[in-house]
Amino acid sequence: MDREEILGKIQEITADRLGVDEGDVTPDASFREDLEADSLDLVELIMELEEQFGIEIPDEEAEKITTVEEA
Template sequence: MVYEKVRFIIADHLGLDEEKISLDTTITEDLEADSLDAVEIIMAIEDEFSIEIPDEQVENFVSLRDIVEYVETQL
């Protein structure tokens, strides 16, 4: 459930097909998201799951898996 929602948020924000995004997809390299995209994606994830993600934690996010695992620990 978390994976599907996060994948949808990223795909929707970047205008991509969800099928092109997997757990091992990297946000900045594979999807070519810039820092503004990353901030907006994190804000959308925080809103969707009603959580706060500290900036220090965001710096550790490389792949979609990193984000999903963090969100799951917060729910």
């Protein structure tokens, strides 16, 4: 997967998980301010990303993720 495909998948997962329009999930969109995600939403989103991409994101790194592109 190249960077564009990864970003597209993250946008798709984010839109589905947060119940927002995929067009609103831009690379610089803030999960909290722009997409109105709360703490539980973010935890669930990180868990979904870990599952979909077969990776593990340490808690201290997950706390630093604030935008779609950072995910």
